[in-house]
Amino acid sequence: MSETPTPEKPLDFVRVALVSEVPVGTMKLFKIDRHQVALANIKGEFYAFNNICLHRAGPLVEGRLLGNKVTCSWHAWVYEVPTGKVIFPRDEKRCLDTYQVKIEDDAIWIARPKGKQRPSPTVQPEAVL
Numbered sequence: 001m002s003e004t005p006t007p008e009k010p011l012d013f014v015r016v017a018l019v020s021e022v023p024v025g026t027m028k029l030f031k032i033d034r035h036q037v038a039l040a041n042i043k044g045e046f047y048a049f050n051n052i053c054l055h056r057a058g059p060l061v062e063g064r065l066l067g068n069k070v071t072c073s074w075h076a077w078v079y080e081v082p083t084g085k086v087i088f089p090r091d092e093k094r095c096l097d098t099y100q101v102k103i104e105d106d107a108i109w110i111a112r113p114k115g116k117q118r119p120s121p122t123v124q125p126e127a128v129l
């Protein structure tokens with residue numbers, strides 16, 4: 001579920017990378033505050049989502065990105081990246097957090113996540129902000 005900006009609470013964006021640093025069909029991990037945020041480039045469109053799998057906290061950025069879906073490398077749960085929906089096993093009630101992305105002057109900016117994130121014992125982000 002993504003944050004919805006309001007006039008009273010505009011989104012706070014964080015610059016994470018240049019567009020050229022996240023090629024089409026790849027994912028990259030960023031740490032924004034306490035949150036692990038995965039960024040995927042799907043056909044030139046960028047999507048940011050919570051890196052922590054809803055099953056047993058596997059690191060989604062180490063999974064397989066195919067089309068607009070990512071498969072967790074631990075037990076093969078599948079998510080629709082743009083929406084965060086759980087595709088396999090089908091689960092209408094749970095959804096990964098997703099975060100708005102904007103591009104400005106060839107730089108990728110991600111909306112700062114709010115709230116808490118479950119810890120994952122094994123993940124080391126590539127970039128720490």
Ligand code: FES
Nearest residue numbers: 053056058072075
């Ligand atoms: S931890 Fe991701 S499928 Fe089990």
